[in-house]
Each structure stands twice: as structure tokens, then as C-alpha cells.
Amino acid sequence: xxxxxxxxxxxxxxxxxxxxxxxxxxxxxxxxxxxxxxxxxxxxxxxxxxxxxxxxxxxxxxxxxxxxxxxxxxxxxxxxxxxxxxxxxxxxxxxxxxxxxxxxxxxxxxxxxxxxxxxxxxxxxxxxxxxxxxxxxxxxxxxxxxxxxxxxxxxxxxxxxxxxxxxxxxxxxxxxxxxxxxxxxxxxxxxxxxxxxxxxxxxxxxxxxxxxxxxxxxxxxxxxxxxxxxxxxxxxxxxxxxxxxxxxxxxxxxxxxxxx
Numbered sequence: 001x002x003x004x005x006x007x008x009x010x011x012x013x014x015x016x017x018x019x020x021x022x023x024x025x026x027x028x029x030x031x032x033x034x035x036x037x038x039x040x041x042x043x044x045x046x047x048x049x050x051x052x053x054x055x056x057x058x059x060x061x062x063x064x065x066x067x068x069x070x071x072x073x074x075x076x077x078x079x080x081x082x083x084x085x086x087x088x089x090x091x092x093x094x095x096x097x098x099x100x101x102x103x104x105x106x107x108x109x110x111x112x113x114x115x116x117x118x119x120x121x122x123x124x125x126x127x128x129x130x131x132x133x134x135x136x137x138x139x140x141x142x143x144x145x146x147x148x149x150x151x152x153x154x155x156x157x158x159x160x161x162x163x164x165x166x167x168x169x170x171x172x173x174x175x176x177x178x179x180x181x182x183x184x185x186x187x188x189x190x191x192x193x194x195x196x197x198x199x200x201x202x203x204x205x206x207x208x209x210x211x212x213x214x215x216x217x218x219x220x221x222x223x224x225x226x227x228x229x230x231x232x233x234x235x236x237x238x239x240x241x242x243x244x245x246x247x248x249x250x251x252x253x254x255x256x257x258x259x260x
Contacts, residue, residue: 004031006056007038013197014042014051015190021057026065027112032086039093049205049259050197051097053120054104054190055113063111063134064143084143087112091119091145095216098209100200104193106186110134115144118153121212122200123179124193126186131169131179133162152219153178204242204258 006017016038018025027035035053042048055061064083072079094101103109103120111134117123125131133150135142142150142163151159154177162169174180184192200208210233218226237243242258249256 002030002034004028005034005038009048010194012047012049013194014038014045014048016042016051016053017056018054018061019056021055021059023065023067024059024062024108025055025057025113026062026068027083027087028065028068029083029086031065032083032090036086036090036093039090039097043093043097043099048099049201050100050102052102052104052190052193052197053116054193055106057107059107059113060103060105060109060129061111061113061116062108063113066138080140080143087144091116094119095145096213098212099205100197100208102193102196104189105129105131105180106189108132111138112144115142115146115149118149118179119145122181122196123174124182124184124189124196125171125174125180126189127171127183128186129171131174133166135166136163137166201259204237204240204246204256206237206240206242207246210237 004019006019008015016035018031018035020026020031039051042051064080069076069079069083072082100122101120103117103123105117105123105125106129107126108130109117110132114131114133117131133142133146135146150162154162158177169177169179171180171183175183182192182196214226214230214233217229221229238247241260245258246256
């Protein structure tokens with residue numbers, strides 16, 4: 001395995017770093033396959049309580065590696081078909097992972113990097129970082145779940161504007177649009193992302209995981225189906241030790257302790 005992805009576990013939080021700084025962390029097939037493998041592994045690793053995705057060097061991720069795609073043996077359509085299939089595996093793992101996933105956006109997040117950041121539960125941006133949709137300026141349609149995530153974050157009309165005109169989005173604009181959760185100085189980015197994960201871990205991961213799943217699925221199901229899903233999730237949370245802890249703490253007027 002190459003070192004296009006660097007990963008470590010720190011205080012039960014996995015830190016996954018895209019590591020192709022010379023190409024602004026552009027996604028080639030090997031890199032995106034490694035990212036997907038890490039997402040799968042950490043989703044199933046009970047010792048890991050959350051995950052942070054960030055980039056090495058000046059960029060978070062500049063999107064798909066167009067140089068790699070242009071040299072792909074089967075041509076551009078085959079390159080994008082293959083790349084997106086691996087990319088989607090990672091995106092799906094992030095959305096289905098019952099743990100908090102934070103994008104620590106250290107620099108430009110464009111194209112697939114933009115979609116990757118949007119797929120995460122929360123985003124922390126360095127004040128100098130910039131978001132860029134990127135796809136349509138290169139004659140492509142948005143991928144990586146971006147057309148699912150973007151209108152849910154900013155609304156349909158603003159999503160159409162971002163897709164059509166592809167203007168860079170500064171960290172301050174991203175904050176006002178709801179595209180980022182926090183903005184900080186570049187040197188504080190990882191600490192801010194770790195603090196955000198730890199803020200989430202003050203609540204029950206069982207509660208968080210079920211709530212994340214319900215919100216992700218909310219736009220895909222009928223109202224009748226969705227409230228049945230809520231009923232199932234509520235009962236599952238009540239059966240979990242965290243649910244029992246939360247109710248007991250409420251009744252006894254004490255602070256609950258979750259994720260034991």
C-alpha cells in the first residue's frame with residue numbers, strides 16, 4: 001500500500017490525511033481506494049469513536065486527478081466511471097458511519113474535494129481556506145453526492161447558483177451559508193476539529209448514529225415510512241445502554257455518562 005493516505009488514531013479519534021500535496025491532494029484511483037478502505041475499517045472499529053479527514057500541504061483536496069484520468073487506458077468516460085465507483089464507496093461509508101466525521105479543511109476544497117467535505121457531518125475551515133464546486137467549470141456534472149448534500153445545506157436556489165456560476169466561497173461566506181460549522185486560524189485547525197468531535201462525544205453515539213441515519217434518509221422516504229423508521233430508531237435507542245443511562249440520569253437529576 002502506498003502512503004497517499006496517512007492515518008493515525010489519537011485519543012480514539014481517527015485522523016485521515018490525504019497525502020498528495022504535490023497535486024493538491026487530487027484523487028487518483030489508488031488514493032480514493034485507500035480512503036474508502038480506511039472509512040470501512042474505522043466504521044467497524046469499536047475502539048474508534050470519530051473520524052477527521054484533512055489534507056497535507058496547502059490543499060484539502062482539489063478533486064479528481066484530471067491528469068490521471070486523461071491518461072487512463074480506457075479513456076475519460078471509463079476513468080470517471082471507475083474513479084467515481086471507488087469514491088462513492090467512501091462517501092457512503094461516511095454517511096452510514098454511526099460516528100461523527102469532521103472535514104478539517106486546511107486549504108482549497110474543490111470538485112470531488114468539495115463533495116467529500118459536504119459528505120462529512122461537520123466542517124471546520126481554516127480562515128484562509130476556500131470552497132469551489134469546480135465540476136461545471138470543467139464541463140462536468142457534480143459527483144460524490146454533492147448534488148444530494150448541497151441543496152440540503154444551502155437550499156435549492158443557492159445550490160443552483162453555486163452549480164451554475166462556480167464562484168469561490170470564502171470561509172466567512174461558507175459560515176454564513178451553513179457550509180461550515182466553525183472557522184479558525186490555520187494553525188488551530190486540527191485542534192478545533194478534535195474539539196468538535198469531542199463535543200459530539202458528550203452525547204450518546206447511539207443517539208447520534210440513529211439521528212444521523214434518519215436525517216440522511218429523510219428526503220428519500222414517504223412521511224409514513226419515515227415516521228415508522230423514527231419509531232424503530234427510538235425503540236433501538238431506548239434498548240441501548242446509553243438510552244437507559246440518559247433516562248436514569250434525567251429521572252435522578254444527574255449528568256449522564258455516555259459511550260462507556
